[in-house]
Amino acid sequence: MAENGSLFELGIMARATWNLHSLNNEGTVGNVSEPRTVMLANGDKTDGISGEMLKHIHSYFMWMLESDKSHFCQACQNMHPQKADENPLVTGVQTDREISADKKPKVAMEKAIVSCTLCDLHGFLVQRPTISRSSTLEFGWVIGIPGNTHRDIHMHARHWMGGREVPEGGEEVTEEAPERVARKVAAQMIYHRPTRSGIYAVISVFQPWRIGLNEMDYHYVVGKNERKRRCELALEAYKATFAHPEGAMDTTRLPHIENFEGAIIISKTNFPAPVLSPLQDDYAEKARNLAEKMELEIVSFTNIEQFCDAITELKELQPWTLQMPTS
Numbered sequence: 491m492a493e494n495g496s497l498f499e500l501g502i503m504a505r506a507t508w509n510l511h512s513l514n515n516e517g518t519v520g521n522v523s524e525p526r527t528v529m530l531a532n533g534d535k536t537d538g539i540s541g542e543m544l545k546h547i548h549s550y551f552m553w554m555l556e557s558d559k560s561h562f563c564q565a566c567q568n569m570h571p572q573k574a575d576e577n578p579l580v581t582g583v584q585t586d587r588e589i590s591a592d593k594k595p596k597v598a599m600e601k602a603i604v605s606c607t608l609c610d611l612h613g614f615l616v617q618r619p620t621i622s623r624s625s626t627l628e629f630g631w632v633i634g635i636p637g638n639t640h641r642d643i644h645m646h647a648r649h650w651m652g653g654r655e656v657p658e659g660g661e662e663v664t665e666e667a668p669e670r671v672a673r674k675v676a677a678q679m680i681y682h683r684p685t686r687s688g689i690y691a692v693i694s695v696f697q698p699w700r701i702g703l704n705e706m707d708y709h710y711v712v713g714k715n716e717r718k719r720r721c722e723l724a725l726e727a728y729k730a731t732f733a734h735p736e737g738a739m740d741t742t743r744l745p746h747i748e749n750f751e752g753a754i755i756i757s758k759t760n761f762p763a764p765v766l767s768p769l770q771d772d773y774a775e776k777a778r779n780l781a782e783k784m785e786l787e788i789v790s791f792t793n794i795e796q797f798c799d800a801i802t803e804l805k806e807l808q809p810w811t812l813q814m815p816t817s
């Protein structure tokens with residue numbers, strides 16, 4: 491049963507125009523960093539940024555935007571990737587003799603969700619007791635639209651001014667310790683860095699109805715107001731994610747964000763928000779038709795400012811609540 495003005499799920503579909511970035515790379519071979527390449531259904535190879543990178547950016551901004559870090563577990567306060575697996579309140583359940591073995595997973599899950607906004611929303615894996623929570627936020631690969639991406643590899647040189655020193659008499663020093671010579675060579679280095687520009691297809695789904703929900707018995711372990719606070723934080727983090735994507739190499743390849751346009755499908759009832767790939771040129775029109783047929787709301791945006799306005803409006807909504815029979 492739906493609550494009035496509640497938010498079940500939302501699906502974001504967008505085309506982002508990002509210039510001269512290097513947000514995600516395959517790795518480094520020698521002194522050359524390789525950009526990510528992905529293959530599409532028709533066999534086209536194109537530029538990509540992994541969903542992991544976008545999810546990481548979003549979780550980082552959730553951490554940053556929360557001024558009271560006591561809303562996070564010990565691990566998440568320091569952005570430790572092991573999250574609940576490093577939360578003593580959760581791992582301590584395993585050795586707590588007051589809790590019977592069959593109840594340990596449910597109790598551990600409850601403690602993890604209650605004690606941390608990030609663990610609740612972004613999910614985690616705990617080894618003992620063995621529990622896992624899937625993220626309430628999902629991100630697809632950011633995919634370069636074929637024909638609309640460009641790549642270049644730029645050569646850079648790191649110079650060591652000390653290398654220019656010539657000793658008195660104009661002769662080079664030849665009796666230096668070998669390790670000192672090696673350090674000089676390492677200090678002066680040539681390396682190759684990729685730079686990419688393009689129009690990218692972006693998809694993401696957010697499931698506010700699952701905030702605070704212990705899926706071991708499908709009961710909420712977090713109160714209504716706290717669920718809304720967590721929902722608002724995740725929505726704010728979406729704004730930061732697309733207004734200022736912080737990925738790899740952004741100290742020298744901060745993306746030039748030229749545009750961000752698309753649509754948000756909003757489900758206020760217990761029906762999953764559909765997402766269509768912006769790889770298709772007519773995705774916005776198809777999404778509108780689909781939303782109409784499914785009786786879902788849709789908001790279009792043509793720039794990052796309108797996207798942020800649409801997200802601000804969603805912050806007014808209370809996360810949808812699952813109703814379970816009382817036994």
Ligand SMILES: [Zn+2]
Nearest residue numbers: 563566606609
């Ligand atoms: Zn946590």
